[in-house]
Amino acid sequence: MWDYTDKVMEHFWSPRNVGEVENPDGLGEVGSIACGDALRLTFKVDQNKRIQEAKFKSFGCASAIAAASALTEMLKGCTIEEAEKITNQDIAAFLGGLPPQKMHCSVLGEQVLERAIAYYRGKPADKREEIICECFGVTDQEIQKAVKENNLNAVEEVTNYTKAGGGCGSCQEKIQGIIDWVRAEVREPRGPKLIGIQKLPIMTSLERKVEK
Known part of the structure; x- marks a missing residue:
């Protein structure tokens, strides 16, 4: 049995805000029953642009239910700007x-919140994402985000946080490629590209050195 905290068990046995908000301002869905975890989040915003009510429906393990319950509690009273700063680490x-091995449940919460906020803002879903893990429907952008935000370095860690690679395993090479790419980006940050007049102080400095 997993070593759950008392708070996890409390939100599992007595989950808060189960159900669906009528005529929601925000609505998000992630996962699928076929993949083992599915989560639906709805919320309502009041006249002061703060989240007045948030509810969830979940199919999943104790961690998935507890994470969704916790998320709805965290959202109450938040502005949209405050809500979009909530990360999977905050939920955990x-x-x-x-x-x-259950961190993917908190990531699921962050993902469903992002989609609910996108719905609120009228933004269409990003069609450029590529499904990397067919078993669990995990995209390249979801893996990249998990690696960056949680400083992941191994395929096993990505599986813990997203479930990607935890099925047939055929996508693990692609996952490692994404990890390597993200880590390379972190090691070699690109500075802003200088244009026009921004280059003049540098050029002048170099010219002075040459003259000396």
Whole structure:
């Protein structure tokens, strides 16, 4: 049995805000029952542009239910700008931590929140994403985001946070490629490209050195 905190068990046995908000301002769905975890989030915004009510429906394990319950509690009273700053690490911390193998449940919460906020803002879903893990429907952008935000370095860690690679395993080479690409980007940050007059001080400095 997993070593869950008391807070996780509390939100599992007595989940808050189960159901669906009528005529929601925000609506998001992630996962699928076929993949083992599915989550639907709806919320309502009041006249002051703060989240007045948030509810969820979930199909999944104790961690998935607890993470969704925690998320709805965290959202109450938030502005949209405050809500979009909530990360999977914040959800896990609210619950007193999650087992490494269950961190994907907190990531699911972050993903559904992003989609609900996009719905609120009238933004269409990004069609450029590529499905990397067919078993669990995980995209390249979801993996990239998990690697960046959680400083992941191994395929096993990505599986813990997203479930990608945890099925047939045929996508693990692609996952490693994404990890390598993200880590290379982190090691070699690109500075802003200088244009026009921005180059003049540098050129002048170099010219002076040459003259000397």
